Amino acid sequence: MITMNEIKKGLCLRVDGRLVRVVDFQHVKPGKGAAFVRTKIKEIESGRVLEKTFRDSDRIEEIQLEGRQMQLLYSDDAGYHFMDESTYEQITLSADDLGDAVSYLKENDVIRVDFYENRAVGIDLPAAVELTVSKTEPAVRGNTATAATKPATLETGLTVQVPLFIAEGEKVKVDTRTGEFLGRA
Numbered sequence: 001m002i003t004m005n006e007i008k009k010g011l012c013l014r015v016d017g018r019l020v021r022v023v024d025f026q027h028v029k030p031g032k033g034a035a036f037v038r039t040k041i042k043e044i045e046s047g048r049v050l051e052k053t054f055r056d057s058d059r060i061e062e063i064q065l066e067g068r069q070m071q072l073l074y075s076d077d078a079g080y081h082f083m084d085e086s087t088y089e090q091i092t093l094s095a096d097d098l099g100d101a102v103s104y105l106k107e108n109d110v111i112r113v114d115f116y117e118n119r120a121v122g123i124d125l126p127a128a129v130e131l132t133v134s135k136t137e138p139a140v141r142g143n144t145a146t147a148a149t150k151p152a153t154l155e156t157g158l159t160v161q162v163p164l165f166i167a168e169g170e171k172v173k174v175d176t177r178t179g180e181f182l183g184r185a
Contacts, residue, residue: 004037004054014061103158115177130185139164
């Protein structure tokens, strides 16, 4: 059992008898009264996203997931196809199962896939990934007096704000939790 202070994004819980994953959370400390955590949780079975509030007195059951290292082989209309590196078993996860993580996945990446009772329930991304800039505007001489940024489209289709000196073809590091530019790779 965990308390409301231990809730974080990506955590798998059992709430009202259903298996859910925390999509987003916000700690709230009102001026009057006790603190609470407002969460968005996704039911693993149905895929529905619900809002749930946890108070300090609530005890929540954390679900222990089994993690396996799997390689992303390819993606198509059916979903994202992963292969277990030790047993060569293949599984397919839909874009809905992966959520925002699809913006950070590219072929041949090795990712930890979480399983509950031998069923894949999601993936665990690293804190940062390296992606190549596929499209961005060229920097204009004289525009670098301030910390200005410009939009850049990465190889996965994700758009992030990067400094003006970043050019097409460069590898950049992106934070998978916030989607922000961290630096050159």
